[in-house]
Each structure stands twice: as C-alpha cells, then as structure tokens.
Amino acid sequence: MVSLKEVMEDKIACKEHFLPGNSCCAGCGLEIALRWAMKALGPKTALVTPACCLNVVIGLWPRTAPDFPFINMAFAAGAAAGTGFDAAFKAKAARFPNQGWDEMTTLVFAGDGGTSDIGIQGLSGAAERNTNIIYCCYDNEAYMNTGVQRSSSTPHGAKTTTTIYGEKRYKKNVPAILRAHEIPYVATCSISEPLDIYEKFKKAKSIKGCKYIQILAPCPPGWGIQSEDAIEVARLAVKTGVWILYEYEKGILKLSKKSKPLLDPSKRLPLIEYLSMQKRFAHISEKEIIELQERIDFDWKKIDSEVKCIVEQPKII
Amino acid sequence: MADTEKWKAINKSRDKRPKLQEYKNWKELSPIPISLPIDGSIGITGDWRTFRPIINEGCNKCGICWMYCPEAVISKKEDGSFEINYLYCKGCGICAKECPTKNIEMKREDDLKND
Amino acid sequence: MIKSKQKDFIQKKETKIIKGNEAAAFAAKSARVQVISAYPITPQTTVVEKLSEFVDNGLMPGTQYILVESEHSVMACVIGASIAGTRTFTATSGQGIFYMHEMLHWAAGTRLPIVVAIASRGPAPPWNIWADFTDVTSQRDTGWMMSFCSAHQEIFDDILMSYKICEDSDVLLPKFVAYGGFVLSHTSKPVIIEDQDAVDAYLPPLPDEKGWPHIFIDPDRPMMHGNLIMPSGFYAEFRLKIHDAMIKAKSKITSAAREFDRVFGRNYGNGLIQEYKMDDADVGVVIYGDLALQMEEAVNQVREEGYKVGMVKLRYFRPFPTEDIVNASKKVKILGVIDRATAFGSQTGGPISGEVKSALHNIKGAPEILPIIAGLGGREVSLEQQKEQLKILIKINESGELPKDLIHGTLWHGKLEVK
Numbered sequence: 001m002v003s004l005k006e007v008m009e010d011k012i013a014c015k016e017h018f019l020p021g022n023s024c025c026a027g028c029g030l031e032i033a034l035r036w037a038m039k040a041l042g043p044k045t046a047l048v049t050p051a052c053c054l055n056v057v058i059g060l061w062p063r064t065a066p067d068f069p070f071i072n073m074a075f076a077a078g079a080a081a082g083t084g085f086d087a088a089f090k091a092k093a094a095r096f097p098n099q100g101w102d103e104m105t106t107l108v109f110a111g112d113g114g115t116s117d118i119g120i121q122g123l124s125g126a127a128e129r130n131t132n133i134i135y136c137c138y139d140n141e142a143y144m145n146t147g148v149q150r151s152s153s154t155p156h157g158a159k160t161t162t163t164i165y166g167e168k169r170y171k172k173n174v175p176a177i178l179r180a181h182e183i184p185y186v187a188t189c190s191i192s193e194p195l196d197i198y199e200k201f202k203k204a205k206s207i208k209g210c211k212y213i214q215i216l217a218p219c220p221p222g223w224g225i226q227s228e229d230a231i232e233v234a235r236l237a238v239k240t241g242v243w244i245l246y247e248y249e250k251g252i253l254k255l256s257k258k259s260k261p262l263l264d265p266s267k268r269l270p271l272i273e274y275l276s277m278q279k280r281f282a283h284i285s286e287k288e289i290i291e292l293q294e295r296i297d298f299d300w301k302k303i304d305s306e307v308k309c310i311v312e313q314p315k316i317i
Numbered sequence: 318m319a320d321t322e323k324w325k326a327i328n329k330s331r332d333k334r335p336k337l338q339e340y341k342n343w344k345e346l347s348p349i350p351i352s353l354p355i356d357g358s359i360g361i362t363g364d365w366r367t368f369r370p371i372i373n374e375g376c377n378k379c380g381i382c383w384m385y386c387p388e389a390v391i392s393k394k395e396d397g398s399f400e401i402n403y404l405y406c407k408g409c410g411i412c413a414k415e416c417p418t419k420n421i422e423m424k425r426e427d428d429l430k431n432d
Numbered sequence: 433m434i435k436s437k438q439k440d441f442i443q444k445k446e447t448k449i450i451k452g453n454e455a456a457a458f459a460a461k462s463a464r465v466q467v468i469s470a471y472p473i474t475p476q477t478t479v480v481e482k483l484s485e486f487v488d489n490g491l492m493p494g495t496q497y498i499l500v501e502s503e504h505s506v507m508a509c510v511i512g513a514s515i516a517g518t519r520t521f522t523a524t525s526g527q528g529i530f531y532m533h534e535m536l537h538w539a540a541g542t543r544l545p546i547v548v549a550i551a552s553r554g555p556a557p558p559w560n561i562w563a564d565f566t567d568v569t570s571q572r573d574t575g576w577m578m579s580f581c582s583a584h585q586e587i588f589d590d591i592l593m594s595y596k597i598c599e600d601s602d603v604l605l606p607k608f609v610a611y612g613g614f615v616l617s618h619t620s621k622p623v624i625i626e627d628q629d630a631v632d633a634y635l636p637p638l639p640d641e642k643g644w645p646h647i648f649i650d651p652d653r654p655m656m657h658g659n660l661i662m663p664s665g666f667y668a669e670f671r672l673k674i675h676d677a678m679i680k681a682k683s684k685i686t687s688a689a690r691e692f693d694r695v696f697g698r699n700y701g702n703g704l705i706q707e708y709k710m711d712d713a714d715v716g717v718v719i720y721g722d723l724a725l726q727m728e729e730a731v732n733q734v735r736e737e738g739y740k741v742g743m744v745k746l747r748y749f750r751p752f753p754t755e756d757i758v759n760a761s762k763k764v765k766i767l768g769v770i771d772r773a774t775a776f777g778s779q780t781g782g783p784i785s786g787e788v789k790s791a792l793h794n795i796k797g798a799p800e801i802l803p804i805i806a807g808l809g810g811r812e813v814s815l816e817q818q819k820e821q822l823k824i825l826i827k828i829n830e831s832g833e834l835p836k837d838l839i840h841g842t843l844w845h846g847k848l849e850v851k
Binding site: 005019035227 | 337338350351352353354355356357358359360361362365379380381383384385387388389390393402404405407408409410411413414415423
C-alpha cells in the first residue's frame with residue numbers, strides 16, 4: 001500500500017489536474033474522487049463524461065476546471081463514446097507509431113444514474129467487448145444533478161424527492177453485474193480512502209481491457225450532511241459494512257484493507273451510526289433498519305463465499 | 318471588422334494560447350464552444366466561505382489535510398509545511414474535521430479583520 | 433476466413449457487379465475510413481457485413497471495426513472516434529436512425545464530418561423494411577446534410593464526394609447518403625470502383641496527429657467541449673453558425689461535384705440538382721431517389737407522344753438548393769413534386785413538396801405546384817404510373833382541371849383499392 005509521503009513526493013501524483021475555483025459544492029464527494037483518479041492516471045488521459053454533476057461543475061463556457069482533455073457527452077452515451085476514443089487512439093497509433101497514442105488512457109467518469117440506469121446498456125456493451133477503457137462510476141446514490149431524484153443506486157430507506165417516504169427497493173449491485181461480464185478488473189472504493197483510490201486506478205491503468213471502478217461519493221446537499229462530514233460518512237459506510245471495498249481481478253475477489261476485518265460481523269459498527277448522520281435517513285423506520293441490516297449480512301455472506309472461491313479465470317480475449 | 322481567424326489560437330500549445338477566449342460576435346466564434354482550463358473557472362469561490370480554516374503552529378505536517386481537501390487548495394511549501402489558498406477555499410471544513418492532531422481551526426470570516 | 437492473397441493490395445480501377453450496399457462499403461474502403469461502428473438492421477446490414485469482410489481480410493489496415501450493442505451506441509462511438517481525430521463511417525436504416533436521433537443532434541452540434549450510408553426504409557409501426565425516405569427526411573432539422581442516390585454508381589460516388597464536402601474546414605458537418613432500401617441496397621449493377629491513388633488525390637488527406645482544427649484530444653493542448661452556455665451567452669450564435677455553415681456548403685457541394693466530373697468523368701449536374709429536358713418543357717416534376725432514374729425514361733416516352741415534359745432530380749435535401757429549384761421551376765407552368773416520404777400535418781403531407789412550395793413563395797413566374805406522394809413503404813411505382821403522373825400534370829396545364837381524388841390538396845398516387 002502506497003504511503004501518503006510517497007505520493008506527496010511523486011512529481012506526477014502531487015500535481016493537481018482539476019483546477020480550484022470550480023462550481024462543485026463545498027465538500028463534494030465527486031471532486032475528491034476525480035482528484036485522486038487523475039493523480040493516479042496522469043495527464044495522458046482523455047475523459048468523457050455523460051450527463052451528471054460533473055458536466056455542470058466544470059464551469060460555464062469559455063472557462064473550465066479540468067486541465068486535461070475532457071469531453072461532455074449525452075446521458076446514455078458515455079461508455080460508447082469511450083469506445084470511440086479507444087478505437088481512435090488505436091487507429092492513430094497505427095498511423096503514427098511512436099507518438100504515444102497507444103499510451104493514452106480513456107476514462108469514462110459517470111454518475112450512478114448514467115451508469116446503472118440509462119447507461120447500463122452502453123456499459124454492458126463496452127464490458128462485453130472488453131473495450132480498453134476505465135469506467136468509473138462516482139456513486140452519490142441518486143440523480144443529484146437534477147435535484148436528488150431516486151436512482152437504482154439509491155439505498156433502501158433513503159429519502160429522495162421521488163421517494164419521499166423512503167426508497168422501497170434495494171441498491172442495484174452494479175459491480176456484481178460487471179463481475180458477471182468477466183472483465184479483467186472490477187473494484188469498489190470510497191472517498192474516505194484516497195490512497196486506495198490512487199492504487200486501484202494505478203492498477204487499472206496497467207491492465208488492458210475493460211476496467212470498472214465504483215467510488216462511493218457522498219453528496220452533502222443530497223444526503224443531508226454537513227460538508228465537513230463528507231469523509232466521515234463515507235468512512236462509516238465502510239466501517240458498518242454498508243459499502244464493501246474489494247478488487248476483482250482475473251476472476252478472484254479480494255477484499256481491500258479496510259473491509260477485510262469486517263468479514264467478522266462483530267467488527268462491523270452498528271448501522272445506526274451511519275444512518276443517523278444523514279438527514280435522508282431521518283424518518284427511516286425500525287423495520288427498514290432491520291431489513292437493511294439483514295441485507296448487509298446477506299451481502300457479506302455472499303462475498304465471503306466468493307472470496308473463498310479461488311479459481312482463476314481463463315484468459316480473457 | 319470581425320476577426321474570423323481569432324479562434325484558431327486554441328490550436329496553439331498550452332503556454333502559447335490565450336487563457337480566455339474573447340469574441341465580439343458570431344462571426345468570430347470558434348465553430349463549436351471550446352473551454353480552456355483556468356483557475357477560478359466559476360469565480361473567486363473564496364467568497365462562498367462562512368468559516369475559514371486556519372492551520373495552527375502545532376501542525377505536524379502529516380499531509381492528511383492535503384490528502385482530503387476536495388478543492389486542492391492546500392499545498393505543500395518548500396519547508397514541508399502546508400498553506401491554504403484562500404482565494405478559492407470554499408470553507409467546507411473537511412480539513413479541520415479530518416486533522417488527526419486537531420490543529421486546524423474553523424474561524425468565522427466575519428470575526429476575522431485581516432485577510 | 434479467406435486470407436488476402438496480397439499483403440499490400442492496392443485497389444486499381446475495376447468494374448464489379450455489386451449490390452448498392454456493397455458499393456457503399458467499397459466507397460468507405462476507398463475513402464480509407466479509420467473507425468467504423470456497426471450494428472445490423474435491414475436493409476443496411478450487408479454494408480457492415482462487407483466492411484467486416486474487408487477488415488478481417490486485411491484490406492483496410494489500421495481500421496478499427498467495432499460491433500456495438502445498439503444504434504444509439506453506434507453514433508456515440510462514431511462521435512467519440514471523430515472527436516479524437518479520425519475519419520469515421522457507419523450505416524443504418526429506419527428505426528436505427530430514430531434510435532440514434534439524440535446523438536444526431538450531438539454530432540451536428542459538435543460539427544463532426546461523419547458520413548453515414550442510409551438504406552432507407554419505412555417507419556414502423558407497422559413493420560416495413562422497403563424503400564421509403566421518411567426515416568431520413570424526418571431528421572431534417574438536426575443539422576445533418578442529406579443527399580439521395582438514384583443509382584448504384586451514385587452511391588459509391590456520393591460517399592466520396594461527401595467526405596470532400598464534410599471535411600472542408602468551412603463546412604465541418606455530418607452527412608447522410610440515402611438510397612432506397614432493397615430497391616438499390618439489394619439489387620446488383622455494374623459499379624466502377626475507382627483507382628485508389630485517384631481517390632486519394634481527390635479526397636483531402638486523413639486528419640493528421642493534431643486532429644481536426646476545431647476539436648481535438650491532446651494532453652499538451654487540453655480542451656473541453658460541451659459545457660453549459662447560459663441563454664444570455666453565445667448559445668444562439670453557435671447555433672447560427674451551424675445554419676450558416678450548411679448554407680455555405682452549397683458552393684462546396686457544387687465544386688466537389690465539378691471536380692469529381694473532371695477527375696472521374698461522371699457528371700451529377702451542379703451537385704445539388706440535375707435537370708433533365710427542362711429547358712423547353714411546359715410541365716415538370718421534382719423527384720428524388722431511385723424513382724428519378726425511372727422517371728427519365730417516363731419523360732422520354734411521354735415526349736415521344738408529343739408533350740414537352742421535363743424533370744429535376746433533387747440530389748440534396750439539406751442544404752436545400754433553393755436558388756436552383758427556383759430557377760428550374762420558373763421554366764415550367766405546372767410543377768409536380770413527388771415525395772417518397774411523409775411529413776404529417778404539414779401543408780402538403782410530403783417533406784420536399786412543402787419545401788419547394790416555400791421556395792417558390794412570392795417568386796415571379798413561379799409555376800403551380802401539385803404535391804404528389806408515391807411509393808411509400810417500398811410500394812412499386814411502375815413506369816406506366818410515372819407516365820400517368822406526367823399526364824395528370826399535362827392535363828392541369830391544358831384544362832386547368834385538378835385531379836378529383838386529391839386528399840388535402842395532395843395527390844396520393846397509386847393508392848390500393850380492393851374492389
């Protein structure tokens with residue numbers, strides 16, 4: 001695991017690619033996620049982002065915040081546009097060898113709505129084709145850009161403008177869907193562990209093929225938390241077991257450092273510590289908390305069995 | 318007279334192109350709106366603050382505040398200590414909350430006479 | 433898999449008997465397109481099948497061929513590839529165009545020189561896979577240029593001309609090359625595939641490592657496209673530029689066609705329209721697509737009976753060749769406009785007839801117009817029916833009598849009636 005000191009001394013990693021003075025909210029989870037993703041990937045990255053907060057926080061024409069090639073895209077078109085970039089870089093590398101076109105990284109940075117709802121078709125297609133892109137979903141668990149409407153990534157019991165008495169269904173497990181596509185690398189992260197994000201993106205960059213990383217990125221206005229609590233709430237999501245940090249590489253699932261000890265249920269913090277910090281769970285009922293806890297226990301048992309299944313995947317084409 | 322070639326300056330390398338494009342009318346515009354990276358893309362976001370983070374002398378230079386700052390306004394100086402760019406700091410308070418030695422204080426802007 | 437016998441196979445001029453779809457594929461290959469995004473849909477499917485064959489056999493070295501999972505992704509992929517600075521191509525039809533409609537606006541708004549072959553088919557429901565241009569004409573306002581092909585050779589030629597026009601730095605707009613589904617896509621005719629060196633000399637070079645002048649992916653020149661512009665900002669002016677570029681494209685279309693004639697020896701009028709025996713005509717028609725080819729023969733046969741008829745083959749719908757239509761129309765007293773497409777609720781029910789009427793508004797010496805709709809959903813329009821259409825116009829000229837079976841002012845010719 002890389003140390004903070006090492007990262008601060010690394011010339012590329014200490015550079016800031018997302019310039020300050022942009023229109024992200026104070027304490028925005030997305031901003032931390034993107035900041036650390038770009039530190040790992042470096043300047044030879046082309047980012048394409050379908051409609052989400054990221055399309056709007058980067059300012060109004062003619063000014064913008066990202067100091068690297070950045071393309072906005074229509075809502076459902078993120079993964080496919082990323083595929084187009086990848087194809088173009090390959091075509092250019094064929095015409096202009098030794099110019100570094102084969103070293104370009106294509107990063108698709110999308111919200112949970114643009115990934116698990118409207119963007120799922122494109123993402124599934126890109127994963128099935130094993131397109132050489134890194135698809136990163138920053139998960140703030142609702143359509144935050146349009147004013148906190150429910151998405152399929154909204155957790156059970158959460159209040160949104162379209163589920164005013166709490167979301168009835170459970171969060172869609174998109175990383176599991178991507179694991180089923182058997183792509184070379186799937187990982188989950190949280191903004192409370194920036195160095196973990198850094199390492200996972202560095203690893204993703206070194207792998208050829210389709211990589212999927214989902215980062216839990218709390219949204220202070222949407223989750224009903226103070227801006228200063230953004231990191232703490234993301235940390236509690238991990239510590240209570242609500243959000244599991246892991247890597248899935250070549251068919252083998254490996255829990256990350258902060259999540260590994262939580263295989264033991266007694267080590268997980270009580271769920272109420274996580275829920276009570278957020279206004280969106282203010283009216284959650286006892287029954288819903290029990291349902292949520294049952295679900296968390298179930299997810300952990302499944303993960304446990306997968307972690308134990310150490311069978312390496314046959315070579316992916 | 319409209320300068321219809323003006324927009325082609327975006328083709329120049331980073332250091333040679335203008336930081337900000339200025340067009341007078343539709344004829345001068347680039348074919349599509351292209352934005353160039355600049356600090357303060359939405360303005361002086363320091364104006365957003367109600368509270369200002371101040372790093373105290375007890376700071377042990379661990380760098381945790383630098384790691385967590387969403388806006389990347391905390392930077393490391395030559396001597397290893399950290400300073401905050403108050404032009405863009407939005408006052409979110411994450412640095413103060415996450416500081417392990419509790420050496421960052423959030424002070425109300427109104428109470429501070431000096432900038 | 434058939435291996436290419438020659439590693440460095442260079443296309444020499446040859447005549448092949450091929451289907452319209454294959455002609456489109458040969459043209460994309462001759463244009464050295466770099467990224468192709470593909471999804472099957474009848475009747476375009478054999479375009480992408482043929483291109484797959486070319487790519488797999490090593491005849492298009494360096495070209496990336498991607499099979500995506502929907503037409504929306506086809507266009508998104510092609511947009512991404514074009515933004516990154518490559519020459520792109522794809523093909524689709526009917527429902528596929530409708531599915532990618534959102535992305536069509538995006539492609540035109542990003543001013544990307546993408547060329548798309550369309551084997552036109554009728555919109556569903558009910559399912560219909562045969563020649564009907566409503567799929568293309570209904571994309572009228574997206575900012576895409578669009579032209580119609582009447583013959584197999586024209587499909588090959590028009591795709592080459594399209595790249596020349598679209599990639600011009602004053603144009604930079606995407607384009608449809610439309611031809612009738614099954615009628616042209618699946619029938620075979622001799623087509624001249626031109627010498628690769630001659631095509632390379634005619635077309636502009638492929639984009640270099642710097643990409644297009646107005647949009648590029650380059651870490652040393654970072655730029656961002658697509659962020660918000662407030663109503664008080666230049667949004668309206670950027671939109672004006674798209675319209676302006678398309679109007680200015682008319683002169684580029686004309687010069688591309690003239691240059692094509694000079695280099696390859698095939699004439700397409702002035703590029704925008706082709707007049708046939710209009711100069712001494714009393715009565716004329718405006719027609720487009722494969723039906724225009726057959727109408728030439730109808731004109732010839734009706735002329736043999738002593739009537740002075742003529743026709744204008746419309747090549748381009750967008751940009752609309754207003755000046756050329758006006759000049760040609762003033763030659764006749766009665767003008768029929770034959771649409772193989774619908775525009776529901778419009779003044780005539782047909783897209784081109786409505787535009788011709790608008791073009792001739794307030795023009796001194798403008799003819800009377802009879803809008804005609806025929807051949808929808810691939811319904812056969814026989815030579816006899818086309819001669820009948822001309823005779824109807826002649827009758828209007830002689831007696832002033834309009835046909836009795838007009839529906840809301842339009843002649844829906846060849847209606848089915850079960851006795």
